[in-house]
Amino acid sequence: MTRVDVFEEIFLVFLALGTLVGVLVVAYTLYNAYKYRDTGDRTDDENLPALGELPTGGGSGKKLFVSFALSAAVVIALIAWTYGMLLYVEDGPDELDEDSVQVDVQGQTFSWTYQYENGLEPGQLVVPAGEPVSLNVTSIDVWHTFGISQERVKADAIPGEHDETWFTADEAGTYEGAIECFELCGPGHSNMKSDLVVYEQDRYEEWVDEQFTLNITLQDGNEERVTSGVDELTLEHTEEDGHDYSYDGSEFENGSITINEIDQGGTYNLTITPEDDSEFEPIEEELDFTGPAEETYTLESPNASSEESGGNNGGDDTGSDQQGGEN
Missing domain, CATH: 1.10.287 (Helix Hairpins)
Structure with missing residues (x-):
């Protein structure tokens, strides 16, 4: 449910x-109005109540007692x-802690950010249809209130505090602007909206796989693809054990490799080791991986001049520069 x-x-x-109560009250009122209507057949000695006089009634008050008891x-x-x-x-439902999608929601003027339990940080809230979603809501600046009207969800986003809530979306689709702020938080309050994307279970799993896609390209100081001379590339998660990956240099195709078996986002130690007889120096970098990314690294020659080896190399999607081979 x-x-x-x-x-x-x-x-x-x-x-x-x-x-039901309204129908009974109205029906009973109409019945009594009809039953005790003035028909004009009164006798001269009939004792009638005067205007404003409270009726004395009769009996033991059984009807009054029964009506109050039932009510x-x-x-x-x-x-x-x-x-x-x-x-x-x-x-929440019994399966909330075991099977639910866990998402940390953070409010800031004037936007929402989402971080999944597996380290993903997409720009919008994406959930599977028919599965419970557990939300941990907070704020980093002023008071906000996270809400999704169509899912009857609302949770306070207060700096230094965490408000937990949940919902289950039944209908797949993209609901533009469905996520709103319900706390007046500043001049951009009315625009503090975000989309809710609901996928069927199979499509949701495909989406998760797509998010954990990392493309790494190697080039030399002349910005030419490096197609040989690489012995190994390794990725080691800095916080989570069991998330280490290793790739042989032969797995690069035209100086590029696409890695899609990662299942945990976060910060990784990246090491690119050249072959023993290679002219290149090894690369050791930290890589923040929270969504699909493309990174380009430059393998430097130890004999290259500082001018030849001083160029910055940026990841195409992440917007962060990577500098290889210099300390």
């Missing part, structure tokens, strides 16, 4: 109960049921 299902069920129950039972049952449903919204 999703949050949308819960709130729709609560709404329908209150609507049905309110309609109290219905209200108490409704409160208990609603409270149980809202507890489900608060705690």
Whole structure:
């Protein structure tokens, strides 16, 4: 059951109960208005109440007691049921911690950033359809409120605090501007929006694989592709054990290699080792890998002049420069 299902069920129950009570009250009022209508057949000695006089009634008040008892039972049952449903919204489904997609959401004036448990940092929130998504929401500057109206999600984003919430999106699609800020946070508040992308499970897995794609190109000081002389390329995660990758120089094609088996984003130690008889020096760099990237590194010759080896080399997608072979 999703949050949308819960709130729709609560709404329908209150609507049905309110309609039923309204119909009964109106029907009973009309019945009594008809039953005790003035027909003009009164006798002269009939004792009629005066205007403003409270009726004395009769009997033991059984009807009044029964009506109050039934009303109290219905209200108490409704409160208990609603409270149980809202507890489900608060705690989430049983599989939330085990199978859910974990995303850290960070608000800042005037945008949202997302970091997945596997280290991905895409520019928008992408989730699988029908699967629970767990969100850990905070802010780095002022108060914001993260919200997705169509998924009935809202969580405060407060500096130094973390608010956890969840949702499950049923319908695949791209919902432009579905993520908004619901806390007046400054002049750009109304534009603090982000897209929600919901993929079917197979397509979501393909998207994750696409994000973990790293293309590395090697060139020499003349910006020519290096097609030989490389012995090995290694990647070692600086924080997570078990995420080390090694590639033989023969796996480069025309001086380039595409790596798509990485499954954890973050910072990696990159080492490019030339062959023993190669003219190139080794490269040791730190690589921040949080999404699809293309990086170009220059293999320098130890005999090259400083002018020949001093050029900067930038990753095409990441916008960061990589300098190889100089310390």
